[in-house]
Amino acid sequence: MEMKVITLPAFHIVGYSIEATIEEFESGLGKSDYHKLVERKNEIQHRKNDNVMLMQMYPMKEDFNAKVDKFTHLIGYEVTSLENVPLEMISHDVPDSQYVTSTHRGIESEIGDTYDYVYGQWICENGHEPKDYDFEIWDERYQPESTSIEIDIYVALQS
Numbered sequence: 001m002e003m004k005v006i007t008l009p010a011f012h013i014v015g016y017s018i019e020a021t022i023e024e025f026e027s028g029l030g031k032s033d034y035h036k037l038v039e040r041k042n043e044i045q046h047r048k049n050d051n052v053m054l055m056q057m058y059p060m061k062e063d064f065n066a067k068v069d070k071f072t073h074l075i076g077y078e079v080t081s082l083e084n085v086p087l088e089m090i091s092h093d094v095p096d097s098q099y100v101t102s103t104h105r106g107i108e109s110e111i112g113d114t115y116d117y118v119y120g121q122w123i124c125e126n127g128h129e130p131k132d133y134d135f136e137i138w139d140e141r142y143q144p145e146s147t148s149i150e151i152d153i154y155v156a157l158q159s
Contacts, residue, residue: 010096015076022066046081055135099154131156
């Protein structure tokens, strides 16, 4: 698995926020908001592109477990301005940061294995500390029903 450390400038996201465990999100909450977001994408002004972002923001507590503890899932689009956020949607500012990035290839249900490798092995072996969030970019390679999807993963790193 190819890993790369990059720096991205600050950016903004507009979309839906969900408080849920991984299991709750994957049991249908995520798909429901994904479809609602895509249906309403033309209401989101200043959209940078048509790539959907899934940002996951974690509480910084030592015994946090994404399978058991709820955390914030933000599914939305990157925007160049936060003017005129549609009703029922939220906006979120993401600071400039360094990220380790990788591409998950295969079936979507196995993306946890990619995260386990990044958080459980790569970060430790390379002397980094994660921040409290990561995100995925779902572009034209994201075909939810396919067995060969590609999802780019970005894990924020402490400076």
